[in-house]
Amino acid sequence: MSPARRRDAALSVVGSLLVLAALVLIWAARLTVPRDLYVSELGATGEPTADVFRVALLLIVAGGVLVGWAVRDLRARTPILRRGTPALSLFVASAGFLVAANVPCTTACPLPVGDTFTWQDFTHTLAAVIAFAAAAWAMLQVAFAPGHRAISRMSLIMALTVGGVAGVGGLMSLFRWNAEFGSRLELVATTVGVGWLVVVGVVHAARLLREHPPASSAGTAPAQ
Numbered sequence: 001m002s003p004a005r006r007r008d009a010a011l012s013v014v015g016s017l018l019v020l021a022a023l024v025l026i027w028a029a030r031l032t033v034p035r036d037l038y039v040s041e042l043g044a045t046g047e048p049t050a051d052v053f054r055v056a057l058l059l060i061v062a063g064g065v066l067v068g069w070a071v072r073d074l075r076a077r078t079p080i081l082r083r084g085t086p087a088l089s090l091f092v093a094s095a096g097f098l099v100a101a102n103v104p105c106t107t108a109c110p111l112p113v114g115d116t117f118t119w120q121d122f123t124h125t126l127a128a129v130i131a132f133a134a135a136a137w138a139m140l141q142v143a144f145a146p147g148h149r150a151i152s153r154m155s156l157i158m159a160l161t162v163g164g165v166a167g168v169g170g171l172m173s174l175f176r177w178n179a180e181f182g183s184r185l186e187l188v189a190t191t192v193g194v195g196w197l198v199v200v201g202v203v204h205a206a207r208l209l210r211e212h213p214p215a216s217s218a219g220t221a222p223a224q
Helices: 003-031 039-043 050-070 086-102 119-143 149-174 179-209
Strands: none
Touching: 003 039, 003 050, 003 179, 039 050, 039 086, 039 119, 039 179, 050 086, 050 179, 086 119, 119 149, 119 179, 149 179
16 A cells, blocks of 8 residues: 555544544534524634634634545546535635634624624625535535445435535524524534534545555456
């Protein structure tokens, strides 16, 4: 096995562990809050969970970059999804989460429209939306990448789950209807999306570490 494959496998595993740690921190922070709230509110200005949530986002950033680098050779086979790679999409998502981590929303994370508009909330919301969209796009790209049947099926199911659940939760927030249930949907979508990155990193590392027979001996018939 080449040193490059071992290095990429190690980066993929480390990235998965960082993202898993982030998910644990997000849930730990969420369980300390006795009310329903959107995930971003955990990092809102003045929230006691703000520092923990910021660390979680930064772990996602680091883990996303590492896993993205490890899967840089993956590319979807469908024309639309081939515009870019899963690695590029993960890099864009990581950049969005980096901005969101450093520009938290204000208290209660109001929508940046009308009387509640602030540039801080607008920046945070835009960065988070771009990050989620890029991550979902990466999931679809992996879902249609050849040679990864098991992870492709899982990615497609998770991408549809994240898109559907996050979309419904986002609409509830936008229309200010049943925000409590919408916040739970967002937490589910976050968990599925972050969990997907953990699984992709581990599965890809296992694939890299799998030994392959030398090309010269493969398919060679015995001498007569």
